[in-house]
Structures are given as C-alpha cells and as structure tokens.
Amino acid sequence: MRVPSLRLWLPGKLRLRQPWARESASRRSLRVNIGVAFSLLIFVLGSGLITFSHERHRRIALVTASELFERSTAQLAADISSLYGPAETLVNLTATLANELPILVTDRDLLLVHFAAALDDHPNVEAVFVGEGDGSFFLLRSIKDSPDSSGLDTVVPAGTRYQVESVERGQGEGAQYEHVFLGKDLEWLGANEAFITGYDPRSRDWYRLASRSSELLHTDFHTFFTTRETGTTIARRIGETKSVVGVDITLEILSAALGKLSTSATGEIIVFTEDGRLLGSDKPDRMGGTGKLRPSGSSPRIADFDEPILDELFHRFVEGDRDASLMLNAAGQSWFASIRPVRFGSNRESAFMAIAVPEKEMLSALERVRLQSAAFALVALALSVLFAWYLSTSISKSTAQLAAETREMSRLRFHSPITVRSRIAEIDALARSMAVLKAALQRFTRVAVSLSAEEGSDGVARVLLAEAKAASRAQVARLFLVSDDEKWLVAFEPDDAIEEADVDVRAGGSASIGRARIALESTDWQGVSVPPEVFALNAGRTVIDGVDVEPRGAESSVQADARLLLVPLKADDERAIGVLQLSVSPAGGASLQVDEENVRFLELLAASAAVAIRNRQLIEAQQATFESLIRLLAAAIDAKSPYTGRHCERVPVLTERLASAASASEAPAFRNFHLDEHRARELHVASWLHDCGKVTTPEHLVDKATKLETVYNRIHEIRTRFEVLWRDAEIDYLRAVDGLPGGERESLSAELERRRIELRADFSFIASCNIGSEGMDEESVERIRAIGRQAWMRHFDNTLGISQAELKRMRNHGSASLPATEQLLCDRPEHRIEWHAQPDPAERERHGFTAPVPENEYDHGELHNLTIRYGTLTAEERHKINDHVNQTILMLDSVSFPKNLKRVPAIAGSHHEKLDGSGYPRGLGAQELGIEERIMTIADIFEALTAPDRPYKRAKTLGESLLIMRDMGEQGLIDAELLELFVESGIPQEYARENLAAVQIDIPISVRPAVNPIGERINDER
Template identity: 35%
Template sequence: MRIRFNISIISAILLIISAMTLATVVSVWVVSSRTAEITADQMFESTSSLAEARLDRLIGNALELANLGATQDTITADLGNGLDAAPLSLLISALTQTPSLYSLYYGYSDGRFLQVISAAGENAVLAAHKAPSATRWIVRTISAATGEGASSDRIQSWTFLDANLATLGERKEPSPSYDPRKRPWYISALDQDEVQLSAPYLFSSLQQPGISASRRLADRGGVFGVDVTLTQLSHFVSQLKISDHGGIVMSDEAGRVIAMSQNFGIHPPLTSLKDVDTVLARGVAQAREGQLGDGTHFVDQDGRKLLVHQMEWNMGMRRIDITVAAPMDDFVSHIFAMQKQIFFMALLGLSLFVTIALFFANRMSRSVVYLAQDAERIRQCDFTGEPPRPSRIIEFHELGKAFSNMKTDLSAYTHALEVSENKLNRLVSLGIAMAAEHNGEKLMEMLLLGAKELANADGGSLYILGDDKQLHFQLVRNDSLGLAYGGTSQTAVNMPPVAMYDGEGLPNHKNVVSYCVHKGEVVNTPDAYDHVTFDFSGTRAFDEKNNYVSRSFITVPLRPRGGDVIGALQLINAREPGSDVPIAFSPEIQNFVEALSAQAATAMYNRNLLEAQEKLMDSMIQLIAGAIDAKSPYTGGHCARVPELAIMLAEEASKVDQGPLADFRFETDDQWREFRIGAWLHDSGKVITPEYVVDKATKLESIYNRIHEVRTRFEVLLRDATIERLEALADGMEQHVADTAFAQRKAQLVDDFAFIAECNVGGEFMKPESIERLKVLADIPWQRNFDDGLGLSYDEMTRYRASGPSQTLPVTEKLLDDKVTHIIEREGTVHKMYEGMNFKLDVPQYLYNHGELYNLCIERGTLTGEERFKITEHIMQTIAMLERLPFPKHLARVPEYAGTHHENMDGSGYPRQLTKDQLSVPSRIMAIADIFEALTASDRPYKKPKTLSEAVKILSFFKKDGHIDPDLFDLFLTSGGYMRYAERFLDAERIDEVDISAYVGA
C-alpha cells in the first residue's frame, strides 16, 4: 500500500527555503575548506617547479660552459697577470652572458691557474677580494711550481678591471697556499671523460657556498671549471611568496641547508636542517625523517598543522631536496571567518524569507490552481479560454503570460503542422508521380512546378549539365512576368548556358548555379541585392529590363543517390501565402525542396540511365543487323531497309479507323520500340548461315566456284586429244585425217564445257533433256595421275578415308562425279536445338551435298535442298535465339515480330505454318516489308532487280495466292507507302508508273 503525503505550497516553500539554506551553508563550508587545500597544494606544486627550474638554469648553464671550455686550446706557459692570456676574452664573454655564474677558470697539471671572477657590483665579492668599488672583473693567476712540492717560487696575481676592461689595480702574493691540482673539482674531473658536478661547498676565496662544474681538457693537460654561488638561489627562494608564515628550503643529500626563505630563520650556510630551531624547520625535518616521499603532506608540529610539499632534484650523482612548508592556518583562517559570516547571514535570510513566503503563499496557490486548470485545457488541445489572472508575483505573472503565449504558439504550430503535413503529402505524391513518369520533359516540369508549389515561389529555373561542361536551361517559369519556356509550354528556351569553367579552365565559382553544381551544396541566398559572394549582375540587368525584383534565391543541386550532380534547380522569391512580397526561403522549405530535388534527380538519373541502356540496346541491335548485312556484300542494307518499310506501313495501319484494321494501334512508345526491335532483328539468325550459301551465285560454288575444276578436266581431255593426234601421226595416219578427228574432238569438248558452264549459272527452270545430257557427259572418263588424298584438312581427310581404300595411280575418274567425300553429315544436334519450338520444316538427311552432278542438276536457282534448308533455318535460329533472351515485359513480343515474316496467311509458310488467324497485324506487316524489300533490292547476285511496277505486280500474286494480308497490301498501295519507300531507296530508273487500281480490291 502506497502512502501519500499532501503538503501545502506554504509548507513546501518553507521546507525548500530551509533545506536550500542548510545545503548552501554546508556546501560553502565544505567547498571552501576543500578549495583551501587544493589551492595550497597547487601553489606548493608551482613553487617547487619554479625552484627546480631555477636550479636547472643555474647548474645547466654551468655544465654547458664546462663542456665548452674544455674544448678550447690551452694557453701558453707564461700566464703573467692573465691579461694577455688567449682565453680571457672568451671567459669574460661567457660570464657576461650568464650573470648567475661566479667564476670560470683553468687549472693545469703544472700548478698554473687562471680564473676570471664576476664582481658585478656585489659588495660581498669586492670585500672578500679587497677590490676597488668600481671593479667589474677580477683576473686571478698563479704561476707554475719549478719543482715537486715547491711553492716559494709561485706567484699569485690579482688584477682588478672595470666594465671597459681598464685596469683599476693589481696585487701580487708570493707563495700562495692554493694549488688547483689538490682541489676536489680537479681530482674528480681528471680521471673522467664527462663533466663533473661537485657537492655544495664553501669557496675558499669568497667563503660563500657554491657548486663547481669541471671537465678535463682535451689534451689531458688540465681541467676547466665553472663556479656557481648559491647566494642568488637563496635570494630567489626568499622572493617566492608562499604565505605569511610559509617558506622554501633546499638541502643536499647530507641534509645540509643550501638555501631557505627568511621564515625558516637566518643561519650559516651548509648547516644541518636539524639545527634550525623554528616550527617550520622542525616540521620539514620530521617529514624527511618519516620518508613521506614526494608530494604534499600534512604534518603536526607543536600542536600546529603544517602543509609540507617535497620533491627531489637530481643531476647525475647529485641530489637536492626542495621542500615547501607553511602553516595550514595561513590558508584557512580567513575561510573560517567567512564561513561564520555566511552562517549568520543564512539565519537572518531564512527568517526574512519565511516572513515573505507566508505573505505571498496564499496568492501563489490561487494562481497555481488556475494555471493547472489552464494546463488541462491545453492538454485537451483546447487553446481557448480567458487569459490568466494578473499576479503580483512576477514569476507567476510571467508564467501566466507564458501560458497565454504558449496557447497562441501551439495554435500557430498546429496550423503550421497541418501545412507541413499537406506539403509532405504533396511531396510524397510528387515523388510517386515522378517515379512513374517516363517522359523526361514532363519529369523535369513536374520537379520545377512541384518545387514552386511547395515553396510558394514566384519563379524558378531548371538546369541540366551537358556533355560540353555547361549548364543548359531546360525550363524557366515566372508567375509575375508570365514567363514559361521549355517543357509543355511549346516555347524553346533561348537563354545562353552557364559556363562551368572560366577562360583559364578554373571552376566558375562566381555564378551561384555553377558553384552549387561544383560543390554539390545547397545555396540559400536571402537577398541577392545584398550579397557579394556571387555575381548577380545578370540578374540585376534582367530585373531592370523587366521591372522586376529578384530578391531571394535557393539553388539546389540535382544529385541522384550515390551519383554525380546532373544539374541544378533554382527557385526565386519565396512568398507568404496570399502575399506577393518576396521573403527568404526558410530552412523548413529548404528541406522540402531538397527532398523533392533528390527524388527527382534519382528519377531523372534512372530515366537517363534507362534511355542510355535503350540506346545501347538499339545500337547493339543495329550493329548485329549491320554485321549480318556486312557479312554478305549481296544483302547489304536489307536489315536496315526492312524496319523502315515496316514502320512506314505500321504507321499507316494505325491511322485506319474502319474495316479489319480498325482495332490495330500501337498506343505507347514501348509498343513502337518493341515492333522496331523485332524488325531490326528479323534476320538475326543469319549469323549461322555461311556466306557461300547466302551468296551462292552458281550451282558449283561453295567457298569458290568449282567450275574451274571442271574446266581443268576439259583442258586435260583436250590435251589427251592432242596427244592422240600426235601418236596417230607417228603411227602413220594421214595428216588431214588426224587433223579432222582432232578438230571434231576439240569442238565437241568446247561445246560440252559451254553447256556445263551454262547449267552452272542456273535459272528459273532446267529442262529434263539438259539433265540427261549432264548425266551422259558426267561419265566421260579422264586420267588422274596424282594422289587426291594429299594436302587435305582434317575434316576432308576424315571424309576421304570414309570413301574407301585409296586406288593405285593412275586412276580413271568421271568428268562429273558425286563422291562420298562430297557428303557432309549432319551431327544430329539440330533436332535437339529446336525441340518443343513447334517448327514444321523437314530437316534434310545431310548438312551439305557438294556432289558435282547433284548440284548441276538443280532445277531452279543455284541452291540444293540442303542449302535451301540452311538459309531457311535462319528464321528458326532467329526465333530460338530471341526466345532465349530475357526480354522485359514491354519487349516480350520481339521474338514474334522477328520470327514470323516467312509465314503465309494460308498456313503454307515456315517455320511453324501459321495461318492468318494465328498471325498478328505487326507479323503480317513484317511479311510484306520483307518480300517487297527483297523484290526491289539491287544487291542480289542471283537475280535482276525489279522495277517498282514489277515488284507491286509480283506482290499482288502473293496476295492472290493467299500468302500475304490483302488488307495490308491494299493499304500499302492506297496510302502511297510503296512510292515513299521507292523514292527513298530505289534508283530513279527503276521507279516507273504503277496503276494501283488494277490491284486494290482485286
């Protein structure tokens, strides 16, 4: 069971105020305390880093100079006072550039010593060396010892120079106790190849702490050293402000103090940290003894809480500990005071707020009740009702106004939503319509007009990117000016295209349309008259000429999904509904226009792609047809002329509105294209027909005309007759008798060959007596003395071997013979190829029969039965090939149109022996077109081309015999189609007068 608590506004406000006050006090208390700790830790981190950086700079400079000085050439044996020493200028220059250094010096293996000290106005340095007050540089030299351990003959020279290197004074000291070779910096560097850093120690002459960096000279004749005082480091440490009572201390690994802030107390340098008797020092010593490690730690010392931050600085074998320490009170004392003040102020504020809350609570509750009622009405989508009552509480008053504004806005948004829904519905309907539209011009017009409607634009243009890399106007519309170019307006666009590139070949980004296409970006121009990015000078000139103002523009690229930009859509002057004042195109409208453009671009792209595929398919079809025609020089142009004639007759048939042809129509472009493709492919099966069969002009022709073989045999017979004449004369026959017999024999051979050659040419009919004579002539013997089995191809050799064993030469041959080798067997695949296709042609036993007598006895024409079937087979192959192709639905009848032009109306045609009722009108048209083109063709080697009247007369015989459609034949004549075709494709001498009245209706 749920327990519900009801609480009034007054109680809620009091509770909220109390809770917020308490939360604020606690939050401020906790956050301020934590902030103090974080601030101290960050300050300690920063101060330690600064101290560490100072050490890096001081000692890093010393190490670099030690490395550099050790590489310089050594000086001469006599140092004198050092002013003439070669390295003097180098040492002074180095000290000038690095003021933190104390001195630079050379110590040699023979005891000599050269040192340059930087005084730089330091009183401690001047006092320690008893130098004049203006001294800037102190040059110190020590001469070499003359014997081992000798010092009485050594001289130490001190020379004091001002800033201009002028000598201010000089002092010499005999038998100095200082020997560089015994100093730690010399000893440590002499046996090492790298620079050495000493531990902090007191400089002998200055009595101040410092560190020395030294390195052995390259020739091992001494050591170069650099002295760094820690005085400046102590000054730097004292200047780093931690807190009122905090400070920094630096110590070496032995725990000796190197530098410290004044809050730790002033003590002699290098004393132990334990000897410093201050709270901070003892706290630091305690932290180190406890080995708390790096970072910030809290340490209790003498009842006080200290913050101690430790870190190590390392350089090779040397370590310096950097410790930052401060009492915690330095960071939180003022915060404690602030926290107390906040606490008392919170109590005072709480009392005041409770009094005010009690006063206004009642008024607030009434306002809330009314607002709740108003909210319920809004939830019910009821935007009516009285405005909320005024309230003295600003927030409630503003809330009431907000409720009122919300109702107004919701009402407006609801209306806008309805408008957007209508636009969306319109967008969807336009998308569906554009996807279904196949006409390119209508599709572009739908896009432009639909976009104008969605955006309520006054005008617009559509550009398409051409192959010439220019944007061409396709459509222009403007309501105010009444302009309508392109599309269904029947008015061509006469505007120049927009160049995509300038004269130098660079992209044209000045024009907004070309820029949009180049970048593929939408360009929304609120005011073309206040725009400098693009060149709108042409637009302004148009406006001035037509008294128009082209204010707002939106230019959208037409890019199909995943493709390149194909053009652009540009709308001009958006308007509020019911107003003619141009406004900017809103982002919402831009989204709708972009969506519509994307759909249209995809539809246009798909349409262009489909058209390109159709053009490619048409070109391939025409290429195949052309190749078939080109395959035979005697049939060239047939596949191209038949479609022209078929389309011409189909167009006339589509105009007939009465009689048997009244119901025939090609309603769509797809139907016309389907018929055209069928016409182009009507002889595609001829690809399997050998050229020598299609082009066979004589009976003995195969790959070549074999009449030449027959003639050669006659030459052999004539040669035999000549030999017989000579042999007769040799045997004693009289000359005139032998000559007479030879002349008769020769004349007979000449006549016989002429007869055979005439039979070879072929004709319309061959007489039976000619066939009998051929058979008699065929038996004339002749002698073959050479092996006819040599030089044969593999197929020929196969047939040769099948004819039986080879005969012993010489062999008696017939003048004309039908040999086994002339027979080419059919492999038997033709029946399987055409199974189930309802072909009704008898297939000959053999594929080819090249028998000489068999071919010469052909009664009509030049083709054998096998060859006629091979030519006839082209229509079977046409149907077989085309029916295997996956034609789309709108091209499904292509095989029918291409494969029925040899069918007759009476069922006597081939290959399926279809009747008139089984043949469509387009199929009957194809039959007439194929026959008429063949009759009038002038490129057939086996016949003389017919005149126009002869062709029409022969075609009328086909009509009477029931081979072609009589209605289409009559229409062919009465429409004048026969004459139009003749004027296009026939020579002028073959176009004669035709009396169509003798054939129409007969």
C-alpha cells in the same frame, strides 16, 4: 547505380505502399496496451503471491510429512520394543530359572504351568518352548482368536486356549509325538493322534546357534515348522547344558501395528528386509489376510505385488536411500516418502520401514486454499481490467483519432484537416504537428504524382518549375542541369527557347539569371568569383541571395526579403545533377517565401525531381544502349556479305511505314490495330533483329551465286577437265594420223573438229546450268548426267595436299593405283559432309520447328548441285539458309526481354511464314499470325525482290516485284489486304525513290500493275 524512386499505385485511388504496413498488423491500441499492462501487473502480482504462498505451504507440508513419518517410525519402534522387550525378558528369565531349577525342564507338568503363565503375561508371544540335547522338544502355543489359528490341518476343540506339541526321544527309543489341546485352566480337551512330524529341534537354526553361545539369540525372519507362519525366534541356552529355551513371535502383530499408523487410504506403510521380503504392511491382505504365509509357504516379496510405488521405494532403497525422506514419481503422481531402519530386538537392524503418501492427498487442504486465492485474484483482476479499460479509454481517445488520421495519411487521403485536440500537452502538440505534416504531405504527394506521371525528363522539369514557382512565389523559375560532358550547367525553360548570352556574373546578385549555361570551372570565371549556382551544385546545399543555408535551423538562414533562391537537385548522398533557380525582380519590392518550412519543402521537391530525372536519364541511356546494340548486330549481319548489305537496315524502314499506315487506316481489317508507343517499340526491335540468326549462316551460302560454288566456284575445275578432254582428243588424233595417207588424215581431222565442237557445246551447257537462273527440266538433267559419264585419266594421287577432314572422308575412296580413270562429273562419297552437331529434336519440338532436317549437313556432289531444279541451292544448303530463322528464334528466346517486348521473338521469327501454313520454320497459318508478323513478311519479301545487290538473282523492277507479291496474295501466301494498303499508301514508290536504281522504277507512282507478265517463281528469299 540504382537510383531510388517513389513507387506509386493507382488502382482507382492513389495509394502509397508504406514500409510499416506489414508491421501494423501486430500492433495494439493504446487502450488495449494500458488495459493489458494493468491486467498483467495484477495477474503477475496475484500469481506471484499465490505461487509463493503455495510453495511456502508446500514446504511446510513436506516438513510436516517428514515429522509425521518420523513419529510413525518412532511409534513402530515403540510397538516393536513393547513386543520384543518382554519376550526377551521372558526368555532370559526362563533360562536363568531353568538353570537354577533343572526340574523345571524335566518336569513337563511344572514346565506347562510356567509356560502357560508366561503366555498369559505376554500376549504378543505366539509360543514358548524348550529343546533338549537328545532331540526332545516341548512347546506350548497360545490359541487366541479362532480354532483355526493353530495353523494345523486338524479340528481344534472348542474352548481350546493352548496346544501342546511334545517330542520325546529316549536313548535307543524312537520319537514319541504328542499333540494335546488344553483349555484355559489347562484342562485336557483333546489330542491329535496323527501328529507325527519328524520334528527335531537340533536341526533348527535357533537351537544350533543358541546352543553354541550363552548370549540371547534373535533369528532371522523364518517360517515356523508347524504353523507355517512368518516370524522370528528369541532363544537362549540354559546355563552350560544342551537345553535351549525360546519363544516365537509372529509378524501378525507387526501388520496390526502398521494398520494403526496408517492415515491415508491410498498411502503405503511397509516393513521389509534388505532382500525385498515383506514383513508387514498396513494392508493385511498383502500378508495373506491374517499374517499367515501364502500357499507357497514363503514370505511375500515387494516385486510380487506389481505396485509402482512399492517398486520405486525398493528401487530407491537399493540405490542407497536407506535413511532418508524422498519425493517420488510413481503411478502418474508425486509421492512424499520416507525410508527408515527398524530395530527388532536388542541387537538387530535387518529390517526397514517405508512410508509413502500421494502429494495430492497430502496437499489437498493446501490446494483448496490455493483455489480460493486464485478465485480472489481473478475477481481482483476483473475489477482491475474494468478500471484499466476506463482509464485507457479516456487517455487513448485522442490518440485513436490521431491514429485514424495517420491511416488516412498512409493511404494518401488528405481531404480534411486534422482538428484533434487533447488536454494532455504532448498529445495536443502531436496533433498540431501532424496537421502541419498532413498539409505538407498533401502538397508533396500531389507533386510526386505529377513527377511520376511524366515519362520524359522535359515533362519532369516542367512540373518541377511550376510547383517550385508556386511554392516560393517566384517570378522566374529556371532549371540548370549538368551537361553530359560535366563542363556546363545548361538551363531549361518551359518555352524551350534558350538564348545563350555572355552575361557577367556577380557574387550574391542575380546577374546569372537569364543565362543559357554556366561554366562548371573550379577556378574563378572571367576574373570574378564562382557563380552561386556552381557553389550550390558542388556543395549540395541551398543558397539564399548568395548565403549558404547552414547550419540547419539557424535564424540567419531565413531572410524576409530574399530575391534569389538556389536549390540543388540532389538525392541522398549522390552528387547533385542540377540546380533549381528561383528569383524575383528587385523592382516592386517583391520577395521570395523562404521560411524554414517552405525551404525544406523545396529541397524535398528538388530531391524527388532529381530521382525522377535521373531515373528517366538512366532509362533513356539504357534504351539508347539497347538500340545501338541492335543496330550493331544488324550492321554486323549486313557486313558478313557485300551482297546483302543494308538488308537489316531497309526492312525496318518498310515495316515501320506499313505499320504506321495500318494503324492510321480506317479499313475494317485494321480497325483493332493501334500502334501505340510500346507496340511500335516492339515492332521496331523485331524488325531490326529479324535476321540476327544469320550470324550463324556461312557466308559462302549467303553469297552463293552458282550451283557449283562452295567457298569458290568449282566451274573452273570442270572447265579444266574439259581442257583435259580437249587435249586427249588432240593426242588421240595425232597418234592416229602418224604415218597415215592424206585421205585418212582428213577424215580424222574432221572427227577431231567434231569432238572439239561437242566439248565446247557440252561445257557451254554445263556452264549455263551452273547459273541456275532458269528452271531445269528432266531432259536437261539427263544430258548433264550423260556429259558427266565421260572419262579422263588422273595421273596424280588425289589424297595429297588435303586437310585431315578431307582425308578422313576419302579414306576408303582414294585411287589404289595410277593412272586412274575418272568421270567428268560425279557425286563422290567425300562430297557428302555429315552433321557436325545434329539439331536437337527436343529443342525443335519445343519451338515448333516443322521443316525437315536433311541427312547430311552439306552435299558438294557435282551432279547433285548441277541438277538443282530451281535456283542455286541444294536441299542441304537451303536448310542451312532457312535455319537462320530458327537461330533467330533461339537467340531471341534466350534474351530476357521486358514485358512490353515479349513478342519480339515471335514477330522476328515469323517473317518467312505463309498464311496457308506452307512457310517455315514452324508452318504457322493465318490464325496464328498476327498483323505485326504479316507486316514483317511483306517488308522482307519486297526488300528481297527489289534488292539490286544479290549475286544469285537479277534485281526485280518495282512493277515486277509488286506483280509477284500480288500473285502471292491471291494464292493466300501473304495478307492481300495489307499488300493493298502497302501499295495504296505509296510506300513502294517512296522506298524506290530512296533505294532503287532508276532502271528499276518502271511504273509511274500513281499506276498499279494490272497483270503479271512474268509468271516468275521466287526461289531465293535470302
């Protein structure tokens, strides 16, 4: 369970990290808030009014635009009506007149006069004509502005008012064409002799359609044959004849009318057909400048002009908006627009009028009003901000001072009292409350710092008692903590001298004062009621003179003459871990200070102490658990072998003693080495775990006392083979002497005895070599090989009764037939066992392991083992033994040690390193080995040399061990100065008295060996 704690930082000044520290960066002062509030209010109101006014005016402008467009459409309709109405009347009148007076058609002169009068009376009519059933045609055209308005590629005489186009076709005769230019009085001015057009009215739509009906005909907009202008024709049949009278009306007058309607330089007014042909525009250049067709001879189309607004208008028209007011977006701006149908003539609705004006242009006046309103609002806003700033400054001055005091309190700065006062009652009350709070926080923070500074539960208890005693004016302050078995409240006193006494406990009194412990029984104790300390603990509430302080804030909870105050040590909702007892003697009239404020302070103080004590108890429990696990692992390693027992226990003793001596030494070599609590803890853990990797080392290697020993000693197999040779010699003798005379028998008997002596000598030699106590020279190696070459006969299958692993290794090496000849000693392929899991090169490189890895994991070859030069371990077995250091480093590196124990893997894994770099597993040198690693190395070597329980070597005496270590120091293998300190401090002698047999203590305590009479090499450091 995680216990909350007060986190303190002390970087020169005490600072408490506040939970609201990050949030304060986004806060603003009261002055700014008031000013911003007023400013935002004015801004929102002003903006709202301006926006409302703008939208209101905008809607009015839209309505006005719609009405304007309607008027423009009506005006255009009126213009068209003024154009088409008289023309229709002219056609009807002429058709009726010609029907009544046929001569009017046949007499060209009379017809000319009539047509001239009609053109003069109808200036919007381009031409008036008559077409007959035989193909004859007579047309009078009005020449208005300039000579080139005739539309012909010919020279028009000056003063021309009319031009006549005549086609006469008689029966059986060819067409006669005549093109004459007349003045205003119909005088002849000239003729176009080359006027031959091939024109036949009967091929034109106006004639064909009108000749079939007696009704007035309006043609679609089309191109006139002669002038190539765009316009429409109004025609009607004359009675029941084949003659048709008609007039041509061009669209030039339509564009002129649209130009008069235009009120915007950037706006658009067009008239168009359903298929997108442009009939008129307020911009004459779109119609060829004079309303004439472009050189292609076709009517322009809307799509030809690449105008986004025209394209958008026609798109909306195609989508169905054929009689509507619109809002469009085109060319990067908004437009007011309208599309309305336009009637050309009495029964014609095939054209539409579109008007579009940019919204910006339409609302330009409104925009000026809006800008003026915004300027006024900004001025009002500026004045409002100044007023709000003044008002907020006067209000927030006191709150700013209180905020500054709060910041000082958040930094735990309590050097000055709060003196802020205000005319505003709420702010003044806040200032007084903060003054009280500051004093309480100052007192509590000082206590919290003191509690946090203590590293043990005893120190926390002393601080708690001292502060509580001073705050309550108590004469006696005691602390009761729940025992580990939760059966007692055990008292703690500052002098740590607690006398246990069985004193009767009386309810509400102070009889429990002075008791060393109080039973935590749920029933009555010794026939009386439950002690108030137990009640306060179980209920988790403060008790004053036996009275429960509940409900909070009640007047009855404060007594002027209280003599016993019990405060539970309780954090949050957890169960109390103890009780704080404060009391005064009844004599003398003294009483406790138990006002509401002081009681709450004592409760908060007790809660803080509870957190601190529980944290320290948890830390101590975790450390105890960790320590027990370390010792458990060390005990398990020692228990693996009965011959290395207590090695993991004895090395820490030597290590800690030598480290203490080095820390206390004033020698220059150790001047910078100080063994503080954390460093001592780190070295302690490392020394206990220095051989933890041995849990992976096979026991038979740790215990291997002879060369041929694996899980058992194979010397017995060798001896059996010698027995076989012995019997073979006897059998050979008995076979040889059978039937021989006595003299020869004696010779063979002597040979048999010589063979027996030889076998005994060979086995004795092999057995002595198996011990491995002495170094082996080359002559001995050769003798072993010679002895091993002796042969014996095997009569049984050596692949029977063995494991699958052995069978796999012998698969290709078993005897094919029996009996088989075998050597006395040999290295067989099945003796070599490959690696089950090859060491990972990447992992070895990462940890800096430099020792070479043998080819096989094990080699049980008999000759290979018997010819070991020193000791009893092969290269494979020595690597396996030495690998325990690698495993120690790997295991400890995988442990998440705290910061103060980070060097445990390095210290524990370096006890086989040498100062000259010849050690293992990483080959570290003097520059890379700290003093802790050197201390560990000396302790490990000394314990290994003097250990009396190693089966693979004889235990060295104290003198022999120190001489060997002195030689190692002189050779630069271990730290000579540390070794000298080790000897001079008396650690070897003290250790010898505690752990060595009497026969091993061969030198007096005060004598240091001067020479090395042994010259022995250390071969095993297991």
